[in-house]
Amino acid sequence: MKKPIEFRIEKKIDGSLARVGKICTPHGIIETPAFITVGTRAAVRGLTVEMLHDTGVETIIANTYHLYMQPGDLKVRAMGGIHKIMNWSGPIMTDSGGFQVFSLGAGYGTNVSKILKSAPMVPLIKERDEEEIKPKLVEIDYDGAAFKSPTDGSIHYITPERSIEMQHNIGADIIFAFDECTSPIESRTYQSEALDRTHRWAERSLEYHRQKREQNGDSPASKQALFGIVQGGRYEDLRKESAKTIGEMDFDGYGIGGSFDKEDLHTAVRWVNEILPENKPRHLLGIGEPEDLFLGVENGCDTFDCVAPTRLGRHGTVYTREGKIHIGNVLYGEDLRPLDSGCQCYACKNYTRAYIGHLYKSREMLGPMLCSIHNLYFIVNLVKDMRKALLADTFQKFKSDFLAKYKN
C-alpha cells in the first residue's frame, strides 16, 4: 500500500544531526525544518486562514482530546472532516489526546512549571505515591486511560484504538500514536512503567491503523500517516530504549514527547535522534521558544509545535529580535515603532506599539489578534530562516547572531 506521506531529505549537515527536507502530504508539502501552528479546536486563536497564510503558516496541528470533547470526532467527520470545516487546504496534524488526558492528572500545569523553574529540583519533586497529589481526574490501566471531563464530570475512556479511531474521524494528514505523557516529577519507577505502556500502546495504535487502512483503501485512514511517540522523561537509558523500540516499529514518522527543561532538552533530543531512523520525519512536540527551536533543529528535529506564539500574543507578550516584551508596559505607551522593527508582518506594517498597547489595555479583540499574528510570523519565519541558513551553511552564524541579540 502506498505510503500516505513521503519524506525527502534535501541536505544533511556534516557533524550534526540537522537536516533540511520536505514532507509531502496529501494536502501539500511541509518544508522542514518547520514550525507547525496549534489550532486546538480546529481554529487558530484569533486568526482567519487568510491571516495564517499571510504569516507564512503552512501546517496546523489540532488536538484530538479537545475535538473529541467538542464537537466530537464523529461530528467532525459528519461535517466533512477537519480540512473542510476549518477551510484549511494545507497539511494538518492531530496529536493523540494523550498529553491532554494525562495532564488532567496531578503534577501538570502551573505547579509543574513552577517546580521546573525552581532549583535545586530534588526537594520539590513529589512522588506519585504521595497521597495528596494523586491524580484526581485520570486513572490509567493496561488498556488505556479513563478520565473525568473537567467541564461536566462525564467519564471517558480512551484506548490506543479509540485514539486512532478518533483521529481517523477527524481526518488530519498526520496523526499520532496514543502515548502516556508523564509528568517530569514522576519517579523513575513510574516513568519506566509508563514507558512500557507507551510502547505497548504504540504497537496497538499501529496495528489498528494498519487494519483500518487495509479494510478500505479509499477510507480517510488510507491517506493518513501515523507517527509513533518517543517518551522516557529525562532518563538517558529510557529515552534511548524508547527511541530504539518506537524506531523499530513501522511508523511513518516520529514524535518526541515529554516535558523538558531548557538544560536537558538538547541532550534528550540528541539521544533520541541518534537512534531514530534517519529517513523518517521527527516532530518535537510542544516546543516553540526561539532558543529551543535552534537546539531542536541542530539536533535533528524536522517539525515543532507550540501554543506559545498565540497564547503569549493573546496575553500581550510579543517576540522581538531583542527578546520578548509586554505590550501593556507603560514604556510603549507613546512608542510609534512597530512591535519589532524590520518585521514584515501585518501588525508591524500597519500599527504601532502605542496603538497595540492601547488595544491591549482596552481589552479590544484586535489587540490579541495583532499580537498573535506577529508572534506566529516571528516564530514561523525564524524556523524558515533556520532552514535557509542550513541550506546556505550559515546556521551556526545565524544562531549565534540571533541569540546574541535575543535576551529572554
Added chain:
Amino acid sequence: MKKPIEFRIEKKIDGSLARVGKICTPHGIIETPAFITVGTRAAVRGLTVEMLHDTGVETIIANTYHLYMQPGDLKVRAMGGIHKIMNWSGPIMTDSGGFQVFSLGAGYGTNVSKILKSAPMVPLIKERDEEEIKPKLVEIDYDGAAFKSPTDGSIHYITPERSIEMQHNIGADIIFAFDECTSPIESRTYQSEALDRTHRWAERSLEYHRQKREQNGDSPASKQALFGIVQGGRYEDLRKESAKTIGEMDFDGYGIGGSFDKEDLHTAVRWVNEILPENKPRHLLGIGEPEDLFLGVENGCDTFDCVAPTRLGRHGTVYTREGKIHIGNVLYGEDLRPLDSGCQCYACKNYTRAYIGHLYKSREMLGPMLCSIHNLYFIVNLVKDMRKALLADTFQKFKSDFLAKYKN
C-alpha cells in the same frame, strides 16, 4: 471658510422624507443612506480593516468618552490622529461623549431596557427625585458634567468646549456637539431642563469649533464637520422645539439622539426631520435593528450607527433573512448551511453553522470574529439595498418583502 463636508441629495422620494445622497468628507464619500460601524476604542471589535472593507463598511464612528479615558485624546493626537492609528483611510465620526457620560447616571443600562420592554410603562417609571435612583457617578451643572471613572474612581469634568477639544485631538471627519442624553424614565420637567442645557451646549460647541477653525486654517479642526444633536425624549413639543433650535444653528449636519421605543421611533424621527434643514445630513444615533433602519430611512435619516451587529455577533446571535438566530443553539449543531443562505459574506462563503456553533461553544475567538463579520455585512448591505431600492423606486416593496420574512 470652505465647508469640511459637502452633502449632495441625489434623489428625494415623493410623499416621504426619504432621500438618497452623498456626504463628501476629507476621507472619502459616504453614500447615504448608510450604516456607520461602531469602533468604540478606535477598533471595531474582532475585525481588521481588511475585513471591514470586505463587509462593505465605509465609515466608522468611535466614542470620544472611551478614547478620552484610554489612551487619552492628546495621546491619539500624538500618535497621529485616529485615521492613522487605526489604519483606516475612510471617513470617521466621533460622538461627543455625552451618551457615555450620562449613561453613568442612574436609570440606564439593563434596568432601562427591562423597563422599556414592560407595559404598561407608567407604574415602572421612576422620577429622578426618588432618592434611590439618583445618579451615582455623574453630576450635571450649568457648564457641563462631572463624572467619576467607573474603573479607577478618578473625577473628570467635561464641558462643551472640552468635548470639542477632545474631538479635535482625536481628529475624526465628523464630530458631534456635546449634549445631555437623558434617560427615557426621566420626568418631563427634567427632560425640558436637560434640553435647555443641550441647546446651550450646542451653541457653545459650535462657537468653540468656529474659533478653533478660524485660529488656524490648517489645523485638523478646519477639516472637521460639526453636527448638532436634537434631543427631547418622547415629547412631541420638546422634539420639535429642539429640531427648530438646533436646526437654526449653523451646524454641518445633525444627529438625532435619545432612547426610543420601537413604537415611538418613527414619530419622534419624523417630528424632527420635518423641521431640520433639508440640505444637511441627518444621523440617527444608536439605531441599527433592521425594522428601525427602515423606519429611519423612510423618515429622512441619512446615516445610522449601532453596536448591535458586533455586540450580538460576539455573543453568538446572528442576523438571517428569517430573523435572528443564536448559533449556540443545539438546532444548528449539525447544520451544514451557512449562517444565512445566499449571504456573500466571508463567514457564509467559507463556514457552516455547525462549525461556527462549535467555535462559539469552544469560546474560540474565531467564532465572534465570523459572527461579527456576518452581522456587519448583513446590516451594512441591508442599508445599501435600501439605497438601491430608493433609487429604483422599489423601497416600499423591498421593505414589505424583507419584513414579511424577517421575524424577530
